[in-house]
Amino acid sequence: MKKILVTGGTGYIGSHTVVELQNAGFEVVIIDNLSNSNVEVLNGIASITGVRPIFENLDCLDYVGLDKVLTQHEGIQAIIHFAASKAVGESVEKPLLYYRNNLVSLMNLLQLMPLHKIRHFVFSSSCTVYGQPDELPVSESAPMKPALSPYGNTKQVGEEIIRDTIRANSLINSIVLRYFNPIGAHPSAMIGELPNGVPNNLIPFVTQTAIGLRKQLSVYGDDYNTPDGSCIRDYISVVDLAKAHVVAMERMLHQKCDSNLEVFNIGTGNGLSVLEIVKTFQEVNGVTVPYKIVNRREGDIEKVWANPEKANNVLGWKAEESIEDTLRSAWLWEKRLEEKRKESLRN
Ligand code: UD1
Numbered sequence: 001m002k003k004i005l006v007t008g009g010t011g012y013i014g015s016h017t018v019v020e021l022q023n024a025g026f027e028v029v030i031i032d033n034l035s036n037s038n039v040e041v042l043n044g045i046a047s048i049t050g051v052r053p054i055f056e057n058l059d060c061l062d063y064v065g066l067d068k069v070l071t072q073h074e075g076i077q078a079i080i081h082f083a084a085s086k087a088v089g090e091s092v093e094k095p096l097l098y099y100r101n102n103l104v105s106l107m108n109l110l111q112l113m114p115l116h117k118i119r120h121f122v123f124s125s126s127c128t129v130y131g132q133p134d135e136l137p138v139s140e141s142a143p144m145k146p147a148l149s150p151y152g153n154t155k156q157v158g159e160e161i162i163r164d165t166i167r168a169n170s171l172i173n174s175i176v177l178r179y180f181n182p183i184g185a186h187p188s189a190m191i192g193e194l195p196n197g198v199p200n201n202l203i204p205f206v207t208q209t210a211i212g213l214r215k216q217l218s219v220y221g222d223d224y225n226t227p228d229g230s231c232i233r234d235y236i237s238v239v240d241l242a243k244a245h246v247v248a249m250e251r252m253l254h255q256k257c258d259s260n261l262e263v264f265n266i267g268t269g270n271g272l273s274v275l276e277i278v279k280t281f282q283e284v285n286g287v288t289v290p291y292k293i294v295n296r297r298e299g300d301i302e303k304v305w306a307n308p309e310k311a312n313n314v315l316g317w318k319a320e321e322s323i324e325d326t327l328r329s330a331w332l333w334e335k336r337l338e339e340k341r342k343e344s345l346r347n
Helices: 012-023 041-049 063-072 088-093 095-115 150-168 202-211 238-253 274-285 309-315 323-346
Strands: 003-007 027-032 054-057 076-081 120-126 173-179 181-183 217-220 235-237 261-266 291-294
Touching: 003 012, 012 027, 012 041, 012 238, 027 063, 063 095, 076 095, 076 238, 088 095, 088 150, 095 120, 095 150, 120 150, 120 238, 150 173, 150 261, 173 238, 181 202, 181 238, 181 323, 202 217, 202 274, 202 323, 217 274, 235 238, 235 323, 238 261, 238 309, 261 309, 274 323
Parallel strands: 003 027, 003 076, 027 054, 076 120, 120 173, 173 261, 181 235, 217 291
Antiparallel strands: none
């Protein structure tokens, strides 16, 4: 069985990817410091797949600890690196935290790979590297714009670190996946997004408002140059996104890559506005989401959606889940969290 190291494997995208990897027959070793996730996620993964992944509670900043884990779990063939901080606003306030967490972790792993004879590396990047693109849908060849936040910059610099490392060490092979906006949860509702405190992202705020945890959603601006004035994003099912990692992994392990560094947009190709998301969420789930229009959020991009053709044609991956089903899964997950909250109040 092929063994894969997944950093950040108890996180939102990480946990869904571990499920898909295990379903595809990979053995998974997770490293996570649980800074933005819960160890109970492992139970969710086990109940979906019937397999409990190996788990190491470790910070990727800990080079010596990483070295030990890689020695202990001999035979790891590839790394999928999710572990990173991702709150845009927080990154503006704590830039050094973001640069350290996101870049030192990456450098530690890249440095350890040749020492442990690991060749393959999948990196979680983001459409944030494009800034506001001049042309839409945006393709992988679009120029990068100056990042609007330290978080965004860590993704741009992260990609450059990988590029330079590969130039110097031709044994390393990497696929960089630029995610658009992952949303939703596993259809079993056994795993999903677990935001810490007040959610920054749209969907957890929508679901928490619908369940009554928040009074109303603030829609950040309706005066953008878009049909209804609210921002447009490419919302992609987290399960579809997770599956892209499995396809990328198989491509690398079967030596099918065209070069040592390949970059793919992982999106649906469809842009939806904030107001369209709210409307569709209400319709498919039969719930109300009270909202008000407020000022624009600083640093927000007006509109961005993917040209996913390269991923479709070269990687052989395509987003399949409808936005309706994805928004249903997000609601199912929130309802399950609500049951758990009630249960813990009773105990
Ligand atoms: C951003 C980054 C993404 C990053 C992610 C991590 C871009 C284009 N995207 O996503 O790379 O991985 O943060 O958190 O830079 N909104 C509201 N009310 C809310 C919350 C959000 O109206 O309470 C709106 C936002 O203005 C935006 C949309 O919903 O238009 C999506 O916001 P969010 O879920 O935070 O994701 P991005 O900002 O697109």
